[in-house]
Amino acid sequence: MTELINGVLIPFLGTSLGAACVFPMKEQLGVTVQRILTGFAAGVMTAASVWSLLIPAIEQSGETMGKLAFLPAAIGFLLGIAFLLLLDKLIPHLHLNSDKAEGLQSKLPKNIMMLLAVTLHNIPEGMAVGVVYAGMLYGGGMSSSAALALAIGIAIQNFPEGAIISMPLKAEGMSKGRAFTAGVISGAVEPLGALLTVAAAGLIVPAMPYLLSFAAGAMIYVVVEELIPEMSAGEHSNIGTIAFAAGFTAMMILDVALG
Numbered sequence: 671m672t673e674l675i676n677g678v679l680i681p682f683l684g685t686s687l688g689a690a691c692v693f694p695m696k697e698q699l700g701v702t703v704q705r706i707l708t709g710f711a712a713g714v715m716t717a718a719s720v721w722s723l724l725i726p727a728i729e730q731s732g733e734t735m736g737k738l739a740f741l742p743a744a745i746g747f748l749l750g751i752a753f754l755l756l757l758d759k760l761i762p763h764l765h766l767n768s769d770k771a772e773g774l775q776s777k778l779p780k781n782i783m784m785l786l787a788v789t790l791h792n793i794p795e796g797m798a799v800g801v802v803y804a805g806m807l808y809g810g811g812m813s814s815s816a817a818l819a820l821a822i823g824i825a826i827q828n829f830p831e832g833a834i835i836s837m838p839l840k841a842e843g844m845s846k847g848r849a850f851t852a853g854v855i856s857g858a859v860e861p862l863g864a865l866l867t868v869a870a871a872g873l874i875v876p877a878m879p880y881l882l883s884f885a886a887g888a889m890i891y892v893v894v895e896e897l898i899p900e901m902s903a904g905e906h907s908n909i910g911t912i913a914f915a916a917g918f919t920a921m922m923i924l925d926v927a928l929g
Contacts, residue, residue, distance in 0.1 A: 673814055677803050677821045678864040681795060682857050684825030688832025689853025692840050702909060705901050707830030709910035712897035713917025714827040715795075715889045721925040722820040723798060723886035726805070726812065727879040746880035750887020754794060758895065761790055788831050788856040791896065794888030795824050796863025801881045803864065804871030808878075819928035823921045828857060 724743055732739035802820050805812030836853035840846055871881055901910025 673817070674803050674807065674868065677817055678796075678799055678861040678868075680818075680821040681799055681824040681828050681860050681864075684828035685792070685832040685857025685860070686854050688829040688834075689836040689850050689857075691833040692836035692846050692849045692853070695837065701904070704830070704834070705903075705907070705910040706913040707833075708897050709901035709913030710917035710920075711827035711830055712893045712901060712910075713914040713919070714823050714921040715893050715897070715917075716914075717918040717921035717925070718798065718820055718823050719886035719889045719893075721922055722802060722816065722823075723882045723889075726816075727882035727886070730882075731879045742879035743883040743886075746883030747887035747890075749880075750794070750884040750889075751891050752887075753884070754790075754888045754891035754895075757790055757793065758891075761786055785835060785852055785856050787896075788835050789859050791831065791892045792828075792857055792860045793863055794885055794892060795828070796860035797867045798885040798889055799824055799860070800864030800867025801871055801878070801885050804868045805878055805882070807868065808872055815928040816925065819924045822928075823924055824860075826920070827917065828860075832857060 724747065727743040727746065728739050731742045735741065799817075799821050802812050802817045806814055806817045832853040835856050836849040839849035839852055844852075867881070867885075871878060898914075901907065901914065
């Protein structure tokens, strides 16, 4: 139980540390820095989806389904995409790379819309951590080190998300304390989502491959819909691509070394 609590809190800590950048930093993050951080986060999420979620899902199914082992992973992955697509349409939010608002019609302030955007992104990350820890707890073939590797990887990519929330809010006149609190709140959905996923997975252990790939699909939706456009916007976008490669490699190494 201690491993579970620590695991679901590690990504939340990453978001909180990012939000804390509002205290020492006087200016907003530069465009180049944002591209680097966003590209790195996208690489981490992509690698985590493949190495920590999809491959284990296929391996678990392979024990009983043989050459059809891809089926649960494919179904779960597409359902995860559909789930985030639905949330994207229902929850009012701003895309990180523009002022374009999406979701149901809303007159919410811009800073609230941005907060909802990052909160939306954190839902699949919390699910991913939760389902991996559920696999560890309920005999789903996940080791504690593999679960820890995913939690650390998500925490690393959460750091820029916390800063992306708190820094602009301070620039718009909000106090440092309130801007920091808003950044922390955006990450609070992760431990909650992780614990709910663990509870649900405990009731339907045979569905573990579907749940793993569902979380992967949800994360890949965020990568393709939000992070890649953000890291590639404007001129000299190759810096985002390089950061993506670095993030992917770091998460791959982390997963293999600890898993």
